[in-house]
Amino acid sequence: MTPAHSAPGIPPLVPGGFPLVGHGLSLVGGSRRLKFIESVRAHGPIVRLTVGSRDVVVVNAPGLIHEMLTTQADEFTKGLLFEKLKLFGKDALPIAEGKPHLRRRRLMQPAFHRQQIAGYVTTMREAAEPYVAAWDSGTTLDLKTEMQLIAQNVVMSALFSASPPRGPAHTILNSVDTVFRTAIKRALLPVSALERLPTRGNRRAGAASGALRAAVADIIAEHRANPDAYDDIVSLLLAARDESGEALPDDEILSEIVALLAAGSETTAVTLAWLFHELGRNSDLERRLHEEVDRVVGDAELTVDHLAQLPYTRRLVQETLRLYAPWLVTRQAISDVRLGDFTLPAGTDVIWSAYALHRDPDLYPDPLRFDPDRWLEERPQPPKGAFIPFGSGKRMCIGDTFAWTEATVITALVALKWQLTPERGVVKALAEITTHPSSRLRMIPRPRDR
Numbered sequence: 314m315t316p317a318h319s320a321p322g323i324p325p326l327v328p329g330g331f332p333l334v335g336h337g338l339s340l341v342g343g344s345r346r347l348k349f350i351e352s353v354r355a356h357g358p359i360v361r362l363t364v365g366s367r368d369v370v371v372v373n374a375p376g377l378i379h380e381m382l383t384t385q386a387d388e389f390t391k392g393l394l395f396e397k398l399k400l401f402g403k404d405a406l407p408i409a410e411g412k413p414h415l416r417r418r419r420l421m422q423p424a425f426h427r428q429q430i431a432g433y434v435t436t437m438r439e440a441a442e443p444y445v446a447a448w449d450s451g452t453t454l455d456l457k458t459e460m461q462l463i464a465q466n467v468v469m470s471a472l473f474s475a476s477p478p479r480g481p482a483h484t485i486l487n488s489v490d491t492v493f494r495t496a497i498k499r500a501l502l503p504v505s506a507l508e509r510l511p512t513r514g515n516r517r518a519g520a521a522s523g524a525l526r527a528a529v530a531d532i533i534a535e536h537r538a539n540p541d542a543y544d545d546i547v548s549l550l551l552a553a554r555d556e557s558g559e560a561l562p563d564d565e566i567l568s569e570i571v572a573l574l575a576a577g578s579e580t581t582a583v584t585l586a587w588l589f590h591e592l593g594r595n596s597d598l599e600r601r602l603h604e605e606v607d608r609v610v611g612d613a614e615l616t617v618d619h620l621a622q623l624p625y626t627r628r629l630v631q632e633t634l635r636l637y638a639p640w641l642v643t644r645q646a647i648s649d650v651r652l653g654d655f656t657l658p659a660g661t662d663v664i665w666s667a668y669a670l671h672r673d674p675d676l677y678p679d680p681l682r683f684d685p686d687r688w689l690e691e692r693p694q695p696p697k698g699a700f701i702p703f704g705s706g707k708r709m710c711i712g713d714t715f716a717w718t719e720a721t722v723i724t725a726l727v728a729l730k731w732q733l734t735p736e737r738g739v740v741k742a743l744a745e746i747t748t749h750p751s752s753r754l755r756m757i758p759r760p761r762d763r
C-alpha cells in the first residue's frame with residue numbers, strides 16, 4: 314500500500330497509523346463478532362484490524378460513513394464483500410462499478426419506484442397469505458425459516474408475476490442459498506487459492522449457480538414468448554431501454570434477477586423474524602399491533618390504502634431495522650482518499666457497520682431498548698445519517714421501499730391471524746451476511762380471538 318500525501322496541516326495516515334483493535338480475526342459466524350464490531354467504536358472514528366492476512370479499516374463516525382457513501386462515493390468501490398459476489402454476474406447492479414453501475418441503476422430504478430411498489434401490494438399479500446394461513450395452531454415454527462420462505466416467495470412473485478411452479482421455485486430457492494453462502498465465505502476468509510480447487514463445496518456452489526441460472530433463463534424465455542401475460546419486474550426489465558435505446562440482453566437480465574433474489578429475500582426475512590421475536594418478549598407492544606391491524610384492516614383484504622393507516626406497524630418495522638441492521642458492509646479506496654481529517658491510501662479495505670452505528674448511545678438514547686415510539690415525531694430524532702439500514706448515496710438499496718412495504722404487509726397479515734408465543738431458550742444474534750437470529754428462534758402460533 315502506498316502511503317498517502319497529506320493535505321496541508323494533516324499528517325499522512327496509512328492504515329498502520331490507526332489504532333489496531335483486533336488481529337487475525339475471521340469475520341464470519343457467531344455472536345462474538347457482533348459484540349466486537351460494536352466495541353470497536355470506543356477506539357475512535359477510524360480504527361484498523363486484520364482479517365486473516367488483510368489489513369482492514371473500520372469507519373465508525375457517522376459523519377465519516379456518510380461522507381464515504383455520498384460525497385466521496387466515487388472514490389470507493391464496493392470492496393471485499395462484493396468482489397466475490399461476481400458469481401452472480403459481473404454486470405449485476407450490486408456488483409457493477411462506475412458508469413456501468415449508474416447506467417444500470419437508471420434502467421432499473423423505474424421497477425422500484427414508489428408507485429410501482431404500491432402496485433405490488435396485492436401480489437405481496439397473495440404470495441404471503443397461503444404460508445401464514447397454513448401454520449398449525451400449537452405447532453412450533455422455526456420463525457427464521459418461515460420468514461425466509463415467505464420473503465422468497467414474495468420477491469419471486471414480484472419478479473415473475475406468479476410463483477413459479479414448485480420444481481423451478483425450489484431449485485431457485487436452494488440454489489440462491491448455496492451460491493450466496495459460498496460467496497460470503499469466500500469474501501471473508503483468506504482462501505482465494507482454494508476457490509478454484511474441485512472440492513465438494515466448490516463443486517456444489519458451481520452446480521447451484523448453474524441450476525439457478527438455468528431455472529431463471531426458463532422464466533425469461535417464457536416471458537419473451539408471452540409478453541402480454543405478465544406485469545412484473547422481469548417484464549419491466551425486458552421492456553427497459555437505456556439512453557441510447559438499447560435493451561438489456563437476456564443474460565444480463567438473468568444476472569439482475571439472480572442478484573435481486575439474493576439481495577431481497579434473506580434481508581427482509583431476518584428483519585421480520587427479529588420483529589416477531591421482539592413482540593414475543595413484550596406483550597404490550599404486541600397488543601398495540603393487534604389493536605391497530607384489527608381497527609384498520611379487520612376482516613377486509615389488506616390493500617395498499619391500509620398501509621398509510623398503520624403508523625404503529627411501520628414504527629415496529631423501523632425499530633427492527635434500527636436494532637438488527639446489516640452488521641457489515643465493505644468498500645475499497647480507489648485512490649488516496651481524504652475522509653474528514655484522515656487520509657486512506659489507495660487500496661485500503663474499509664468496513665462500516667449500520668448495526669454498530671444504530672446502537673451508539675450518543676445517537677440513540679437507551680440504544681439497546683426496542684422502543685418503536687422513539688420514532689414518534691414529537692420525540693427527538695437521531696441526526697441525519699444516523700439511520701442507514703439500507704446504506705446511503707448512489708449504492709443505497711434499490712429495494713428499500715419494496716422492503717418497507719413487504720415488511721409492513723407481512724407483519725399485518727401475521728398479526729391479523731396469529732399470536733406468536735416464544736418457545737423457551739435464548740435467541741442470539743449471529744453475524745452472517747446480515748444480522749441473523751440463531752436457529753432457536755422458535756415460536757408457537759395460536760389463532761387470535763378477535
Ligand code: HEM
Binds near residue numbers: 573576642709
Ligand atoms: C430489510 C431489507 C433490506 C436491507 C436491510 C437491505 C440492505 C441493503 C444495503 C445496506 C445495501 C447497500 C450495500 C452497500 O452500500 O454496499 C443494499 C443494496 C441493494 N439491495 Fe437491499 N436491503 C434490503 C432489501 C432489499 C430488497 C427487498 C431488494 C430487492 C427486491 C434489495 C436489492 C438490493 C440491490 C439490488 C442493492 C444494490 C444496489 C446498488 O448497488 O445500486 N434489497 N441493500
